[in-house]
Amino acid sequence: MVHINVLDPGASPLDYYGFELRRHREAAGLTQRQLGEVVSYTGSLIGQIETARKVPTLEFSERVDAALGTGGLLSRLVELVLxxxxxxxxxxxxxxxxxxxxxxxxxxxxxxGLLQTEGYARAVLGALDETDLDDRAAARLARQRIFEKQEPPVFWMVLSEAALCQGMGEPSVMREQLAHLLSLESDPRINVQVLPFSAGAHAGLQGSFNVYRFARDPAIVYTEGYGAGHPTANPDTVKDCSLRYDHLRAAALSLKDSAELIRRVMEERYGEPRDSVA
Structure with missing residues (x-):
């Protein structure tokens, strides 16, 4: 068995988390089994996390913080871990x-990824490789905590109609995902527009891309390939992609019409009654 005293807490965020978990547990005078009983997890899982063999979740961290009175330490650390x-x-x-x-x-x-449900994320990530799927899905979903910040970013997604029709996992997975998009209608900071097939040739034919804007730093454009990402702050690239994005938003359906199309696709392709989603 691997013992915590052979782990270097500076080796990785996961090692540091395990080190702090064990330190606070022992300070509270609890065994792994006893702590597990308090937070409704097994003592074996406590041991695996303490020895950096298992990635903790946010729910686990919150429960242990409450049980050990750590002032939210583990809940803060888990973001770095994920x-x-x-x-x-x-x-x-x-x-x-x-x-x-x-x-x-x-x-x-x-x-x-910032708007994916757990089922959808697992279907996407597990398409070719299901290794450590639980941990990989948790890491993806943890990114969505940026919307819980005191001042969350404004998020705008132009989504091809093809993405609505490309089934990821079982129909229930797609129903849940599309319902999640609809649930965001009332949030002015998260906007979803659908680019319909009827738009024909458009400014995004070269592929997906992201534009990140900051309070004081230059904007960055990000594109992605197989196993590699390509961020750039090149002013010409940023200007070109910003213009392309403006044209894509203009060609896409309005927010209201986009929501209606999502509802229709959910009903016709994935069997969801139209009146079941507000």
């Missing part, structure tokens, strides 16, 4: 999401 579980090439993008005051994204074939 971000560290993202692919190395994507971690810089996650940092951009945290700092941005506005995020504009055009997506050709799937819902952006």
């Amino acid at each position: 971000r560290s579980q993202l692919p190395v090439w994507f971690q810089q993008v996650a940092e951009l999401e945290v700092r941005a005051v506005e995020i504009c994204t055009f997506q050709t074939h799937m819902v952006h």
Whole structure:
């Protein structure tokens, strides 16, 4: 068995989390089993997290913080832990999401990760590789906590109609995902416009891209390939993509008409009654 005293708390956020969890548990005079009973998890899971063999969740962290009176320490640390579980090439993008005051994204074939449901995220991430799927999905969903900040970013997504029709997982997964998009209608900071098939040739034919804008720093454009991300602050690229995005928003359906199309697709393709979603 791996013991915590052979782990270097400075080796990674996961190692540091495990170190702090064990330190506070022992200070409270609890065994792993006893703490597990208090927070409704197994003592074995406590041990795996303490030895950096298992990635903690936000719910776990909140329960342990409450049980051990750590003042929210683990809940703060878990954000770093989950971000560290993202692919190395994507971690810089996650940092951009945290700092941005506005995020504009055009997506050709799937819902952006910041608006994905758990089932949808698991279907996307597990398409070719289900290794550590629980941890990878948790890391993706943890990025959505930027919307819980005191001043969350304005998020604008232009989504191709094709993404609504591209089934990810079972029909129930798509119903839940589309219902989630509809649930955001009343949030003025999160806007979803659908680019319909009827738009024909459009300014985004070269593929998906994101534009991140910041309070004081230059805007950054991000594009993605297989296993690699490409952020750039090149002024010409930013200007070009910003113009393209303006044209995509103009060609897309209004927010109201986009929601109506999402409802219609949900009903016709995935069997959801129209009157079941407000």
